[in-house]
Amino acid sequence: MAGSLNFRLVACDWTTPLAEVDTYDHATVIARHNDVSTWELVLPADTPAALVLLASAMPRLLIEEQASGVVWRSGPVMRFERSSSEEGELLTLNGVDDLVWLRRRLVHPQPGTAAPPYSTSAYDTRTGSASQVLAGYVDRNAGPSAVQARQVPGLQVPTPAPFGPAVTLSGRYQNLLEFLQPAAQAAGLGIRVRDLVFEVFQPAGAAVFSVDLGTLAAWTSVAEAPDANYVYVAGGGEGTARLIREYQDVTSVQGWGRTEAFQDRRDTTATADLDQAGAEALAEGVRSPSVDMEALDTAGQQFLRDWNVGDTATVFIAGRAITDVIAEAEVTIEPNTPVVVRPVIGGQALTLSQWRAISSQAKRLRQLERV
Numbered sequence: 001m002a003g004s005l006n007f008r009l010v011a012c013d014w015t016t017p018l019a020e021v022d023t024y025d026h027a028t029v030i031a032r033h034n035d036v037s038t039w040e041l042v043l044p045a046d047t048p049a050a051l052v053l054l055a056s057a058m059p060r061l062l063i064e065e066q067a068s069g070v071v072w073r074s075g076p077v078m079r080f081e082r083s084s085s086e087e088g089e090l091l092t093l094n095g096v097d098d099l100v101w102l103r104r105r106l107v108h109p110q111p112g113t114a115a116p117p118y119s120t121s122a123y124d125t126r127t128g129s130a131s132q133v134l135a136g137y138v139d140r141n142a143g144p145s146a147v148q149a150r151q152v153p154g155l156q157v158p159t160p161a162p163f164g165p166a167v168t169l170s171g172r173y174q175n176l177l178e179f180l181q182p183a184a185q186a187a188g189l190g191i192r193v194r195d196l197v198f199e200v201f202q203p204a205g206a207a208v209f210s211v212d213l214g215t216l217a218a219w220t221s222v223a224e225a226p227d228a229n230y231v232y233v234a235g236g237g238e239g240t241a242r243l244i245r246e247y248q249d250v251t252s253v254q255g256w257g258r259t260e261a262f263q264d265r266r267d268t269t270a271t272a273d274l275d276q277a278g279a280e281a282l283a284e285g286v287r288s289p290s291v292d293m294e295a296l297d298t299a300g301q302q303f304l305r306d307w308n309v310g311d312t313a314t315v316f317i318a319g320r321a322i323t324d325v326i327a328e329a330e331v332t333i334e335p336n337t338p339v340v341v342r343p344v345i346g347g348q349a350l351t352l353s354q355w356r357a358i359s360s361q362a363k364r365l366r367q368l369e370r371v
Helices: 048-055 130-141 176-187 250-256 271-285 352-369
Strands: 007-012 017-020 026-032 038-044 060-065 070-085 088-096 124-129 166-171 190-194 197-201 206-209 216-222 230-234 244-248 260-264 290-295 312-317 320-333 340-345
Touching (some): 007 048, 038 048, 038 060, 048 088, 124 130, 130 176, 176 190, 290 312, 290 320
Antiparallel strands (some): 026 320, 124 166, 190 197, 230 244, 290 340
C-alpha cells in the first residue's frame, strides 16, 4: 500500500520509552482482530535501540502512527536472535502485542479470593452490556481489581461506556482470551490492549477493495471445506438421559456435504447455553472464503484513517463481491519505503500448532465427553 502512512518504532522497558528505533532493516507486524498480534524487528545489534532492548529486563516495543502519535500496537519481546556476517552483526527480535496478557490468565470462578479453598462460587457469572461484561472479566482476572498476584503490572482497564447487546457469561477456569473471543464476536465488538490499556471498541469502517477503484493490487482467494458443519451438542445427564440438540449450517452442508462433530456441555441443560455452544462450534468449523490481498491507499480510502483490522470490508474479485470481517493484516515497515499492507478478509486455516493442540486435547476428552 503506497501512501502517506508512517510508523514510529520505540524501544521500551516495561513502561518507559527509552530509545527511538531509527536505524533498522525492516519490521513486520501481523495485526489480528480479537487475537494476539505478532511482530518481528531486524536491526543492527550495535545501535542504541538494540542495546537498550538487549539490556532491559522486560523489553517491549511500541509502534505509533507517526502523524497522530497514537499507539497502534505494543507488546513484549519474546525471542532474541543474533547473527553475524561480513556486513556486521544483526539482532532479530520477535514479539507479540499486549493482548497476550489475556492469554496468560484464566477466568477464575472466585477472582476476588487470593487462595484456596475456592468453595463459595462454582462460576463467576456477570450480566450487563457486552462492553462492560468483557471489561469486567479482564479487570477481575488481570487488571487492578484482580488479587495482587494475578495483576498484570501496569495494565489499565477503564470501565467502558455501555454498548453492545445485553449478555450473561459464566466462567470457570477457561483461558481468559479464549473465553472472551466468542462473546466479543457474537456481540460484534473488538477487544485490544494498546500500551497496557485494555479497550473494547465497535468496529466501524466499511472499506471497499477493487482494482477499478485503485484500492486493490495483487490478491489470492481461498475456499476451504469445513471441519464441521453439523454439530451434536450434549447437555447435562448421563448415557441415554443426556439432552442432545443438533445444529447445522445449511449452506455449507449443501455446498460441501455433511461433516459431523460433537460438542460436550454436560454442565448445563439450559437451551440458551446449548444454542450458544452449537453456534460457536459451527462458527469454528465452517470456514468462510478468504482473500489475501495487497491494499492500496487512495485519497478516499486509507489504512487506519478509513479502515482497520476488525472492520467489515467488501472486495471485488473474479466477477464477484465478498463481504466479511478483516481478520488480520500483514504490515511491512521499511525505512524510506512506503508501508505495505496485506489484509486478509474472511476465514483462515488453522496453523499446524493449533491442529496439534486440538488433536491432542480431543484424544484426552473423547471418551469422557460421551459418558
